[in-house]
Amino acid sequence: MSRPILEAKGMYVDFNKFQAIADMNLTVYDGELRVIIGPNGAGKTTLMDLITGKTKPTKGRVIFDGHDITGKSPSEISLKYRIGRKFQGPNLFENMTAYQNIEVALHGYSSIGKTMFFRRTAEIEARVLEILELTGLAHERKVMASSLSHGQRQWLEMGMVIAQDPKLIILDEPTSGMTAEETAKTGRMIQAFAGDHTIIVVEHDMEFVKQISNVVTVMHQGTLLAEGTYAEIEKNPEVLQVYLKSGDGEEVASC
Amino acid sequence: MMKDLLKIKKLPVNRYIDIAVFLALILFPLFVTEFRVDQMCRVLVYIVFALSIDLLWGFTGLMSFGHAVLFGTGGYIVALSYTLIKGLPWHMQGAGYTRIPAVLTPLLSPAIAFVLALAVPGLIAWILGIFIFSSKVKGVFFSLITLALAQIFQTFLDGQQVLLNGSSGLGGLPRSILGSGAIPRMGFYYILLGVVLLVYVFCLWLISSRFGAVLQAIRENEPRLTFLGYRPNRFKTAVYVISGMLAGLAGVLYIPTVRIITPLEVGVTLSTLLLVWVAVGGRGNLTGAIVGTIFVNWAGFLLSEKISDYWLLVLGIVVLLLVFFIPSGLVGKLIEMQYARQHARHKNAALDGEVLS
Numbered sequence: 001m002s003r004p005i006l007e008a009k010g011m012y013v014d015f016n017k018f019q020a021i022a023d024m025n026l027t028v029y030d031g032e033l034r035v036i037i038g039p040n041g042a043g044k045t046t047l048m049d050l051i052t053g054k055t056k057p058t059k060g061r062v063i064f065d066g067h068d069i070t071g072k073s074p075s076e077i078s079l080k081y082r083i084g085r086k087f088q089g090p091n092l093f094e095n096m097t098a099y100q101n102i103e104v105a106l107h108g109y110s111s112i113g114k115t116m117f118f119r120r121t122a123e124i125e126a127r128v129l130e131i132l133e134l135t136g137l138a139h140e141r142k143v144m145a146s147s148l149s150h151g152q153r154q155w156l157e158m159g160m161v162i163a164q165d166p167k168l169i170i171l172d173e174p175t176s177g178m179t180a181e182e183t184a185k186t187g188r189m190i191q192a193f194a195g196d197h198t199i200i201v202v203e204h205d206m207e208f209v210k211q212i213s214n215v216v217t218v219m220h221q222g223t224l225l226a227e228g229t230y231a232e233i234e235k236n237p238e239v240l241q242v243y244l245k246s247g248d249g250e251e252v253a254s255c
Numbered sequence: 256m257m258k259d260l261l262k263i264k265k266l267p268v269n270r271y272i273d274i275a276v277f278l279a280l281i282l283f284p285l286f287v288t289e290f291r292v293d294q295m296c297r298v299l300v301y302i303v304f305a306l307s308i309d310l311l312w313g314f315t316g317l318m319s320f321g322h323a324v325l326f327g328t329g330g331y332i333v334a335l336s337y338t339l340i341k342g343l344p345w346h347m348q349g350a351g352y353t354r355i356p357a358v359l360t361p362l363l364s365p366a367i368a369f370v371l372a373l374a375v376p377g378l379i380a381w382i383l384g385i386f387i388f389s390s391k392v393k394g395v396f397f398s399l400i401t402l403a404l405a406q407i408f409q410t411f412l413d414g415q416q417v418l419l420n421g422s423s424g425l426g427g428l429p430r431s432i433l434g435s436g437a438i439p440r441m442g443f444y445y446i447l448l449g450v451v452l453l454v455y456v457f458c459l460w461l462i463s464s465r466f467g468a469v470l471q472a473i474r475e476n477e478p479r480l481t482f483l484g485y486r487p488n489r490f491k492t493a494v495y496v497i498s499g500m501l502a503g504l505a506g507v508l509y510i511p512t513v514r515i516i517t518p519l520e521v522g523v524t525l526s527t528l529l530l531v532w533v534a535v536g537g538r539g540n541l542t543g544a545i546v547g548t549i550f551v552n553w554a555g556f557l558l559s560e561k562i563s564d565y566w567l568l569v570l571g572i573v574v575l576l577l578v579f580f581i582p583s584g585l586v587g588k589l590i591e592m593q594y595a596r597q598h599a600r601h602k603n604a605a606l607d608g609e610v611l612s
Contacts, residue, residue, distance in 0.1 A: 079484030
């Protein structure tokens, strides 16, 4: 594959002596669609926190696109280095319309002066509508985020990430709480984005992983357990053992 | 599709209320006594003040309990200017001054006093904003700090015997603006109304801009915003400065309207009342601030005439009930109802669509 765009090397995070992440290494290549799986508490979300600047590592370095972004602020990482993140959640501006949620996320207008003299040009409007179309929310543009269904809320946040126009997209459990139909739709959406972006997806749902995955990274107890294609991972005895032991593994076992 | 487009063009319910309120305010003096016009002048000043806090509290979610500090600063600067222009005041003569100290001479220019009356509150808000917001003070602690400031300010003014005549305040001020001669009552009313309209249009422009959307996003979910490349602290400081300058402007207008200013009038009570007005009308839509200010103040005026003994108690109970049963405020409730109706219609339309396709 092409050059590495993200390298996390020797990451450690301690929360009050609890090691959430211990000697974790992750390399993601430009244009790749990477899936990260692991049982609850494996440190997947914490690893995403390290990459996006929400948490500072105790040790280790994060290199993104040739820059050391270790310990930089979330606003700098999102604005200057262009990493966009959809939270496990979803995490929205509740009493604002779907349109406003996307518009606030739109890249390139985050300084005070630019926000004040921002003009809603036809191009911008078209771009926001295009994103709403892409996420299946065009009809809901005037609806408050709080009135959307759970699945629509997940899509809205994915739309916000797209609006950021990031080099790297991180999607933390994009299908949680979705119906099978919604999950499949989300998979198609992610695959549509995958062409132009590097994407990391943190997931639980094995069917979904199978649908979208290229390379899968398995985390366990804050560190790397295995990495490979879905076919390789599902035969890996260590992975099977971890998943069976944690009781999270019905999906894997049945595959 | 055509119907859809028309729906977008439709104004929110509160903009119609705004138009109605401004029309009523234009006609108001034609039908009432001079006394009522004077009362409404005071309310107009308070509307500017209420709009300033709505930007900060209603839109950005920063509940300041000390906004009267900024109002009072603007007011006192102009009041001192008016006082000095009349000559060396007796409270300064009593302290042994024989002429106006050099440091105060700029205030002899009404224009400079006016600029200072906006700039100093803005500067205070800027300094406070930088310290408070960068120290990650959030939510109720912001309210507590600003409440303490309101108390400190009032105590400070009480102590300024020589300069500001202490607790008696500065009185006998003319109904003039920017060094003009005395303005007739009616003319003054319409000047105030003009300023209110300008401030309203400015606020409307501000909140309709992307800046306004970011303010609301801070209120809704500040941490999320940092992951979209924003620095919320800068926006919070900026809106605090804008709001502070508008509060200062309200203070400036207060002087020729009420023609006296005392520490008690710009103390903790005013800071708190301000929040009551906006809470009753509804936060974060501008209209609520206007309607709430008019409603609560006029309820106060009229009640105090009818039942002079315990009007404040009655007003307090009414306000309490309103805030308890209509937490989003009078106008806020209307907007919610309009949204609920549109949303229901929208949902039905979506269902019909599914059936058809």
